[in-house]
Amino acid sequence: MSTMLTNTQHLAPAAQSSSRRNTPAVKIDGVSKAFGDTTALHEAWLTVEKGEFLTLLGPSGCGKTTILNLIAGFLESDRGEIFIDGVPITDEPAYRRDVGIVFQNYALFPHMTVAKNVGYGLKMRGVPKAEIAQRVREALELVKLPGYGDRKPRELSGGQQQRVALARALVIRPKVLLLDEPFSALDKNLRSAMQVELKQIQRRLGVSTVFVTHDQSEALSMSDRIAVMSAGMIRQIGSPTEIYRQPTDRFVASFVGDTNVFQAERRSPSTVSVGGVTVGVRSTDVYDPTAEPVADLFVRPEDLAVADAGTPGTLAGRVTAKVYQGGYTDLYMETPFAEGSVMARLNGQDAVARWPDGANVGLVLPASAGVAFSASRDAG
């Protein structure tokens, strides 16, 4: 363990002067990018703090990879400015940005050994041979691949290749580490193991990280903060809890996590009613009393409870299916107040046994756990 600690000190970002300590690692100021007529990124504003793990989350084509490529210098922005460590780098070419990147397919150089791959960035920086060898060894120990230096990338498994790619990106002590969907090529078990390990390494080194993914559970489990994107725009930036519990945007509410959508009417800036049942909401968009009061109420499955049919203050519903998930059971129901089916995530066997398929039930809306957004706004 003690050797591990000294090793990681080597890899930690170069000491920063105290005046720079609070400078964000990456600052993106009003950056836009279009490809021909298609806007890939529309006026993005974003900061990544020192040591922070920030995730860009969104469906494909939302602009998250564009941001990554702009930070790395693989693309040139049309408008706006990007700072790394407080220094504007918009005009710097990729090879002078001190950015480490791990690609989805790892992009290991197939004609070089693992050691040569990891040492590539150091060699380009003119680091003396002996030091390269030392730092490569440390980096391979860090990713738990000591002694793999002489192998060729094709002799390694997918997970091992990913570790090499990570070592290669980290060994240059990058000012920021960029991860482009690094787990999508791994199978499920390996993926969660690698997620934990990557997070540990990132913590230990304190390296500022921008992580791109379309997988919301990955984003929720790993990030310090998440920026949810769609259609070239950043919809919301916040901690995983904020993103999950208090989405400020209809897209965020529906993209991140499972959710139920009820047809509701606005009652006040902070309450809505569904089928005569009025509940408070955690967040909502601007309430305009002059407009149609129609809204959609988003309720997480774990916030939705089930009671006997006819219980006062509940919504009438009928059980259509049950899916046993091990630790919990998903109870699917239909109700006149939601367009599709709704789902409640219930703990406990007996609760489930009480409501067989086809049973009439009462849906219990949470008193103030839902969020509501106008049905008409950005319906896409």
Place this chain on the structure above:
Amino acid sequence: MSALSDRPFLRLFVSPAALIAVGFSAAVIAILQFSLRAYIPGELEPGGFSLGNFAQMGKPIYARAFLDTLLICIETALITLVLAYPLAFMLVRAKSRVLKSALLVTAVTPLFLGEVVRTYSWIIVLGNSGFVNSVLLNLGLIDRPLQMMFTTFGVVVALVHVTLPVMVIMLSAAISHIDQGYEKAAASLGASPARTFLTVTLPLSMPGIIAGVTTAFAWTFSAFATPQLIGGGQVNTISTLVYQLGFASFNFPFAAALSLAGLAFTIIVLALFKRATRPLEQLGGQA
């Protein structure tokens, strides 16, 4: 998405190629200049501006040569296609790596032998005391050698051999891009192997067929040693006439005019072919 933001080496990488393109274009322009000048018998330097060279093109011997060349090209391209297809098909679909390699090397080696070696080989095969006649005479199937040298038949046989490798390469490229799932789907729907081939494989390889026929046509048109040596003066093609005009009569202006006409002829024929086959090409979709 993944382009580097600047374009390193663009100028450095394109300039040399541009230089060669300029030199090449200048050569074609030189032909154009020569073709528009008068021929002075006994002089290597051409005379002044004249359209006479193109007027001479109307003479029966040249009209005949154009027609003969066209027929030879079409026959060669079609025969080559029929012979190349089974070979290309097996080359792509053979399961054994060894068989694949053997077929590939056999198919492409003639491409690299050069026209002279190949033509000479065919002279030995087709000659009056050559291989074919000797075999047939010894078997008692004929009592007099068949005349194959100095005939269009002999020229076409040798030209088919010249164009076969490139046709095989182009067809194989197209066939190797065909997703065999389509064929399996057709077979599972009850189509016989022959029907599957005619309705699925053949249409999907159409882009390769068109590219192969185009190239075979152009190469046959370009061939010189084969019609010259096997045709032996009895078979006149544009290429042999251009050479005779240039190096036997030293009538370079007319040689220039004839090769320009030949070039225009090739381009027109290939353009017509392309237009005629456009609906067929679409059968193959994106290949």
Place this chain on the structure above:
Amino acid sequence: MNRSPLDWALRLAVVAVVAFLVLPAVVVVIAGFNDRAILTFPPQAFSLKWFERALTYDDFRHGFRNGLIVMLWASSIALTVGAAFAYALHRYDFALKHVLESVLMSSLIIPHFTIGLGLLMLASQMGFGRTFAVVVFCHVVIVLPFVIRSVYISLQNLDQRLELAAASLGAPPWKVLVTIVLPLLAPGLISGWLFAAILSFNEFTGSLFVTSQATQTLPVAMYNYVREYADPTLAALSAIYIVITATLLTVANFYLGLGKVLNVDHAH
């Protein structure tokens, strides 16, 4: 498909076509060993004297040397120019891109006698005469499309993210080129060079127009020989030719995978 009549028909057809492809080579090799000065079949007696004559005949020795010089220059120039151009073609959009591409690829369609005649006329206009430079240029024009195609296919199979990764690790463009692109393109470059070299060494029609007695290459010397003599010397030389070419291609296929180079094989 197994053992259907169609399958047998296919096999039969392939055997016949392969026989057709191989027949002249076999016949010419046998003829090279024929003892008599006239070509007859089958040979009554065998000897190696025509091989000896083929290897000692002055015009062939000369032509071989000339051909080698032209081949080395032409294939190396074509490789450098063609590879660079293929890279630009694959990676960038630039002014006149398609015009340049069409001009350079057009030598596949333009008859070689036209190319030869044009270069001969251009050279005489510019006062070059039939020098080696003109012969080399003619060969470069003729083999360039093959190099461009071969390198272009290799570039299509090269993952561009490797270059991006190298750049992000601090490699400036020229180092990316030297340490990543060139080593990974090596098979395509070598096979492109090999194709160019073999095609140049065998190029005949264009060479016939632009070479003189002093610069004539081996195929031209061979052509002139056929027109003058009827003995089997050329058969012997052809036999040598065939063996060397087939060996080269088999080796190339083993090390480079001709199938991939020719774009007819997509297996890994």
